[in-house]
Amino acid sequence: MSKIKVGVAGYGVIGQRLADGVALQGDMELVGIADLAPTLSIRALKEKGMPYNLYLVDGADKSAFDALDIPVSGTFEDLIDKVDIMLDSSPGGVGMKNKALYEAKGVKAIFQGGKKNSVADVFFHGYANYEKGVDKDYLKLTSCNTTGLIRSVDCLDRAYGIEKVAITIIRRVADPGDYHRGLTNALQMDKAPSHQAVDLMTIMPHIEATGILVHTPVTHGHIITVVATGKQKITKEMALEAFQKHPRIRVVRIDDGFKGNASLFRYARDLGNPRGDMYEIGLWEDSIVESGNDIMYAINIPQESVTIPETMDGIRAACGMQKDGAEGTAKTNEYLKIGLFK
Amino acid sequence: MSKIKVGVAGYGVIGQRLADGVALQGDMELVGIADLAPTLSIRALKEKGMPYNLYLVDGADKSAFDALDIPVSGTFEDLIDKVDIMLDSSPGGVGMKNKALYEAKGVKAIFQGGKKNSVADVFFHGYANYEKGVDKDYLKLTSCNTTGLIRSVDCLDRAYGIEKVAITIIRRVADPGDYHRGLTNALQMDKAPSHQAVDLMTIMPHIEATGILVHTPVTHGHIITVVATGKQKITKEMALEAFQKHPRIRVVRIDDGFKGNASLFRYARDLGNPRGDMYEIGLWEDSIVESGNDIMYAINIPQESVTIPETMDGIRAACGMQKDGAEGTAKTNEYLKIGLFK
Amino acid sequence: MSKIKVGVAGYGVIGQRLADGVALQGDMELVGIADLAPTLSIRALKEKGMPYNLYLVDGADKSAFDALDIPVSGTFEDLIDKVDIMLDSSPGGVGMKNKALYEAKGVKAIFQGGKKNSVADVFFHGYANYEKGVDKDYLKLTSCNTTGLIRSVDCLDRAYGIEKVAITIIRRVADPGDYHRGLTNALQMDKAPSHQAVDLMTIMPHIEATGILVHTPVTHGHIITVVATGKQKITKEMALEAFQKHPRIRVVRIDDGFKGNASLFRYARDLGNPRGDMYEIGLWEDSIVESGNDIMYAINIPQESVTIPETMDGIRAACGMQKDGAEGTAKTNEYLKIGLFK
């Protein structure tokens, strides 16, 4: 079978990582990436020697790239013409516009979490509803928080059955390198219920979910606490056993030095992971407590990288590379070297 | 009836506010405050013209005060000799040592939350167990988070009955003016269950409680989310109705401009409250959501000032000024002008 | 002499403090304040019992105020008709528009630092160029950083003569209660030279100035380091002697507990100052060092309140209340109780 040809629209925080993720898949080929301006990310690509081909979207000023000796391989349409599927991580409203192009050229696409659900046929999560995405043309990935949250809830649900969750999202407000959306010495409230709880119910309609989101002035990872009501009583030991088996969940302990979200970022840097990224969510063993018949625990969401594996799953589903979720996610894990530490 | 004579040991963040609180009670007399060194707080007291008499604890270097022309009214023992009750907000291990002095001189005392429960006869909260403190010699106040948390849980419990709570404490890590215990760009985990959940069960043994605490790098107020299971189904309307009646709960809305914890601090400053303090906890109407039979909501804890009213309640209980909790708390509220905005 | 009648346009962070400042001047009368919407500041005014009369600017929805039982005394034009001088702390572009109204009605005005210099006849600082503002119709105040910076440079200049300054502004990025302009875990550069250095040269044209500004994620006060070149060698002792005499400079020491900007905020709260404000700039004695023939030192700028005294000076100058700067600033200091601690 020939390799699936993939393009990436928007080479920002997520787009860069999508490109890197595709480049690691032995059965995919990264045809190129598309962007609008010579951002820092594009300049870094240039300084690295252009490992990926660059295409320019409509409205780009090619002379700005020429002035920096950044080679350009063609237009956005040129890129679309060469691929089987596009990963669209373009900003806010652009994805919807792009979709018309993808449709016109008969190319599949996966949109990142920021867009409206209506952009896609299926609202997708690699573990929770892989099969729904098989052979579909347009998928929308869950957002970073929802992706990580569902990993943990789906894990318990498959093992023991879950009826209800109430979540508290302690949200990192900006990424490292952001200056425009920071928060200084304040915790900011969102109106409840948080969209992540609503999104979880869309993906897992048999579970009732609600939640409160609070923005905090940090950059290295969201923390979510989950109060989950099982169909049966779930003990700490039962929860721990299930979590430890999940390839995309890294169970950590405060006593080992994992004191908070910044420890996981530092650990990923020390591991030599590119950009200090981690594909797994962290889950604190010391946070798991029983509350009557409920189980409560806390997870860490590495917001920049957590959706990459599930997006690779999405390519596998949409392109029919693996028809079965277990096979599809296992293939992604193999190429991204996820879960090897277990 | 003559006024109850009160002294304050430790004139730090809490001690200053206790002194101010006592000074506002029409039926109490603040005899003086005791401290060890000419801290910024003592220097401010001097610059204000010494509205409170200063006594020096053992180990204080009087010449340091003399050099700054700060008048000293006597020793710590002198202060104890003149009062009916001491409010002890001295640092960590000191309270236990002070208790021996109080006992030797037959003086009652109320200890702030940092100490061990064993320091006192009763672990006290003005609303939840006032009667247990009546005529007792030694009370220990709940900590700031527990004090505010119990206000809200007790409020629902009295109205509708509560069986169980699961809390997430998004803890401010330092007070304005602190340099020694900050946190920079990190969310730090504590081992679960948090002590606040355990303390709630000590005060309200009929409720099962657990919780997770996460430290965040902010200074203006903790935020706690509460998932509460009622004995009956509690709707959002029912919860709101109960909260709005509580004098020490200020129901606020994001749409009105109360976007987070810093809004409540700013509002208190704009109100002209001394130090920008607020005695009430904030509770976001927009955060209240139903989760099956549970109700979930978020509160703001102004950590520097929230325990002051309950400590005044404690004086009333311990000294038998009011034997009934409703009367005692109402008297405190009257003198502190709490709940007038309702 | 009858009292000078003053109005305030814009009741935000600065406007509230301008109103409070005017209310404290024994020879002025605060006629009222004007704003557009029932912000938190207006709600706090209401909860305090409307100590100031409220007028509504064009575009305000009176029904929103009525719904909250907030009494309205008239329109913006009504307010202007009743005053001798307006203090304009309205947002960005609005001041220029307001000026047309003031001119049409023959009312003087003082604009806060955010506006263009062209809005006014004189760019004003109470200590550095009071006389230029005497009997003028339209003054523009220096911004918070420039106001505090000039206090210290003018102080040295009057004592010993200053030729040149190079400043580094470590800028607080938001005020307490702000959510929209924060910064998280980043230091952000502005292009040099900073406008404060340029503004200093406009006010003090005999001094050459340049500087670099760096934004930092804190809320309680800017810190500026100044490298000043004297016409003669200025020793640490000479600098300190001059600074200690200045009523609007508070010389502090790290060893006394003034460890940074947050200490000054905490101290002002402990002093019982409304809103925890301080009119003086802080200047660290321990920061003063000689560098060859230059002198270097660090000051703290309480951004919310530092311009209030110089604005009161501006009223005195523009309205000819005192024709002499020493008399004008002394009167302001007397009513604001500035420098009493010296």
Next chain:
Amino acid sequence: MSKIKVGVAGYGVIGQRLADGVALQGDMELVGIADLAPTLSIRALKEKGMPYNLYLVDGADKSAFDALDIPVSGTFEDLIDKVDIMLDSSPGGVGMKNKALYEAKGVKAIFQGGKKNSVADVFFHGYANYEKGVDKDYLKLTSCNTTGLIRSVDCLDRAYGIEKVAITIIRRVADPGDYHRGLTNALQMDKAPSHQAVDLMTIMPHIEATGILVHTPVTHGHIITVVATGKQKITKEMALEAFQKHPRIRVVRIDDGFKGNASLFRYARDLGNPRGDMYEIGLWEDSIVESGNDIMYAINIPQESVTIPETMDGIRAACGMQKDGAEGTAKTNEYLKIGLFK
């Protein structure tokens, strides 16, 4: 010539990077690293497959390593016996104790900046005084801020002559992953002059230096502003020309997207640099301004990695690998791929 054998004592933030740096030098061999406990860094080394041999220092509990299946290659003394030179990045007081061991075994050593100058024969900087370190036994590296600062001052000094500098250090208070030394919403002052200014004078005794240091609550890089007085007038163009030629200075512009310290961190991550590290200091072209005869500019110090190149220089000097500074630093740059982007 056989490779120089190098060991690293202390595998923390700096030690890890020293080990990585040595491993990249074609003419050196990293024999191993030594540490005390299975920290996160050691656990990450294990998860990476133990690319470096681990030796245990006195007091280490070997069973703790065995329990985690972490292979141990011997004792600290075993390591010292096998090397020509040790890089000592052990905590505070330990370096002095270690030195006795190094002396006893006749092994050279380079100590990191935290220790007392008396630990070493020479206080060393690769560019400013390489020759002083040649064939010496014990060198002490300048601290991170001083290392980067001297790069820029030495650069101007060699080109045009420098007489005097006045610096303002806007210091990052913690590293990513630190929880114990943070700062929250505060700028903290150090007593002036800062040690970095004093250290600069030790290394470059012909220059007069002073400075003020302010701690800020961020983790990604210090920013230093420098006011430098040349022996001749140095224009912006002259300064820029010199800076652009320096291999270890990266001249950046705000307009290109380098808005602050976090941009440089993000850029290094995007470059794929291990841990998101950068060996160069950043220098903002937009910050360079003339101040009379002085020149002023701002630099960024990547505190975790900036001293690695100069430490490699130190090995070259101490071991006599290159007797000439230009050759030594060029060799380091070649192996670390520094300056290739120019």
